[in-house]
Amino acid sequence: MNQNDLNTAVQNRLTGLLNRYKGKFKHYDVNNEMLHGSFYQDKLGKDIRVNMFKTAHQLDPSATLFVNDYHIEDGCDPKSCPEKYIEHILDLQEKGAPVGGIGIQGHIDSPVGPIVCSALDRLGILGLPIWFTELDVSSINEHIRGDDLEVMMWEAFGHPAVEGIMLWGFWELFMSRDNSHLVNAEGDVNEAGKRLLAGKKDWLSHANGHIDQNGAFAFRGYHGNYAVEVITSSSQKVLKTFVVEKGDSAQVITVDLQGL
Numbered sequence: 001m002n003q004n005d006l007n008t009a010v011q012n013r014l015t016g017l018l019n020r021y022k023g024k025f026k027h028y029d030v031n032n033e034m035l036h037g038s039f040y041q042d043k044l045g046k047d048i049r050v051n052m053f054k055t056a057h058q059l060d061p062s063a064t065l066f067v068n069d070y071h072i073e074d075g076c077d078p079k080s081c082p083e084k085y086i087e088h089i090l091d092l093q094e095k096g097a098p099v100g101g102i103g104i105q106g107h108i109d110s111p112v113g114p115i116v117c118s119a120l121d122r123l124g125i126l127g128l129p130i131w132f133t134e135l136d137v138s139s140i141n142e143h144i145r146g147d148d149l150e151v152m153m154w155e156a157f158g159h160p161a162v163e164g165i166m167l168w169g170f171w172e173l174f175m176s177r178d179n180s181h182l183v184n185a186e187g188d189v190n191e192a193g194k195r196l197l198a199g200k201k202d203w204l205s206h207a208n209g210h211i212d213q214n215g216a217f218a219f220r221g222y223h224g225n226y227a228v229e230v231i232t233s234s235s236q237k238v239l240k241t242f243v244v245e246k247g248d249s250a251q252v253i254t255v256d257l258q259g260l
Helices: 003-021 039-044 048-059 082-094 113-124 142-157 191-202
Strands: 027-029 064-069 101-104 130-137 162-167 224-231 237-244
Touching: 003 039, 003 048, 039 048, 048 064, 048 082, 064 082, 064 130, 082 113, 101 113, 113 130, 113 142, 130 142, 142 162, 142 191
Parallel strands: 027 064, 064 101, 101 130, 130 162
Antiparallel strands: 224 237
């Protein structure tokens, strides 16, 4: 396309997509892999990246707009080290782009936990939510694949700046990388998949016991959605749901037993 046609195509893409799905998607990746490519900037000028973000925000102000790139977390690509990513994000923001989230793809071969954690620490100084957006781990040995996947899952889950993880597929017949599947072609969960399921169980919090003399029961748990069942001395049951938010302060939930 010539410059005018390409610019029209970009605008049509933005308006068509965001008007159709306004309010339905929480996140958008606005312009992918900008540390590794500059197609739109080369064709349409240096302001196109910022204008994409501004237009997307105008069309759907409820959505968080992400940057997204690869080899951010593994220390093996000088183009996309955390410092380069931070510089890129700050440059966009200083020019008025409403960048609200940091996407890390996470196509991993042999992760080193401290290197991943260090990258997350450095990116975390921006105060933006971080998501692993395309996580997969490749190894021909599914036990090693499981070990490596567990490293990535726990590093992500354990870091306060990381708000979510999306897997880049799970079934052998629909994977973009060889030896990264969690479910075999026949539908059987392999050892790597079993490790993922076991890890998710570890992230659940369970507690039970009796209230103390003050009518309280205290426990520590991960943030997330909870359901508490209170059984009275007369065997009556009260069910209450609540959400434990991120934070260091104690959260108090009151269960009303009056009239029981």
